[in-house]
Amino acid sequence: MRFPVLVFDIETLTDHQSGAHLYGLDLPEDDLEQALMKIRRQEAGTDFQRLPLHEIVCISGLWIDESGAMKLFSFSREHFSEAEILTKFLSIFDKRHPTLVSWNGSQFDLPVILFRAMYHGLSAPSLFDQGEIDTQKRYNNYQNRYHHRHVDLMDVMAMFNGRHFQKLDDIAHLLGFPGKRGIKGYFVPEYVKTEQWLKLTSYCEGDVLNTWLIFLRWSLLKGQISLSDHQLWIQASIHYLQGQPQQAEFLQIWRETSQKTAFSAKDFPSTAN
Template identity: 80%
Template sequence: MRLPVLVFDIETLTDLKSGAHLYGLDLPEGDLEQALTKLRRQESGSDFQRLPLHEIVCISGLWVDEKAEMKLFSFSREHNSEAEILQKFFSIFQKRNPTLVSWNGSQFDLPVILFRAMYHGLSAPSLFDQGEIDSQKRYNNYQNRYHHRHIDLMDIMAMFNGRNFQKLDDIAHLLGYPGKRGPASYLIPEYVRNQQWLEMTSYCEGDVLNTWLVYLRFLLLKGQILPEDHRLWIQATIHYLQGQPQQKEFLQVWQTTSKQTDFTASDFETIQPPDIQY
């Protein structure tokens, strides 16, 4: 495993102001969202909005450093504008060049971040440089799907074939991890509308944690970590989350779902403080 690692995920809403500008609509806010949804259905047959119209309301991440220390964090609209959320995220790359890990990050998260950064007139060469500034990034940058600086697990595990794409929720649950908790519907608009910031960040962080756990299993598959290393990383993750009150439910669900596969059945039997040496 190439450390440090940053596993990340974003949550978004439809940017009604930009949508109204793009389509030349002059409607009350309540009608505007319905109109944009109808237009999108006519364009694509889907409610899923164009990427540039996804306004970022939260970016969550799990940072794992060279000492195997973990830090789960979220930048959200509770305290920051969209531009400030992006600036905080970009500042990570100004200081370090982590291995970036995502689920569908190459087709959704990073393109949305790119469009929204341009919308706000932000600069992020540490993330988007492809060798024009740092010549080494010509051969290993965050945009190229076949490079290893950004590992989009959905893309890689599908062997870069869109017909094989799977949902993070399904794969995590299949492997003995929590997947989504609670209702199946997408609750981010409701969380923002009701200012339920803790629920929103916990939701986003849950996707980050599921991605991290799938990533560990993928590294084991590839032989990049040994079975004993995998066990220690799982123990370290559980130990860390025991000190994170907002992820109490994630741990409880994980303890239940881990019993569903032989490989994960012993994950919670003996939790010891981690002793990972690198």
């Protein structure tokens, strides 16, 4: 495992203003969402909006450095504009060059970040350079599907075959991790509208934590860490989360779901049958 590691996830809403501009709509705000959804269904047969129209409302990450220290963080619309969220996140890559870990990041998170950064006139060569500035990036950059600077777990675990893509929630549950913690539906728009910022960041951070735990299991499979090191990382993660009050529910559900498989039951030996 190459340190530092940055596991990340984003949450988004439809950018009504950009959508209205793109399609030449002159409608009240309350009508734009339905109009944009209808257009999208006609275009692609889905409600899932085009990537450039995803406005970022939260970016969460888990930073793990060479010493094993962890830091869970979120930049959200509670305190920052979208441009400020992006600026803060992109500045990480100006200082360090972490191994980036995501779930579906190559098809969703990074393209959305690219489009929205361009929309706000931001520059991010440390993340998007493919060798034009740093020649070493030709052989190991964050965009190339088969490089290792960005590990999109959904992609690599499907062996780069879209027919094998799996949902983060399903794989997390399968391996004995919390997954979405019983949350049914996508409540991010409601969280933002009602200013439930803690729920928003907790939700995004939960996806980051599930991705981190799956990454540990993937690293064990690949032989990049030993079985004993895997257990040490699991215990370090549990210890860290015990000091994160906003993730108390995640930790409690992890304790329960870990007992569903023989291997993950070792994560909490005091509760094992």
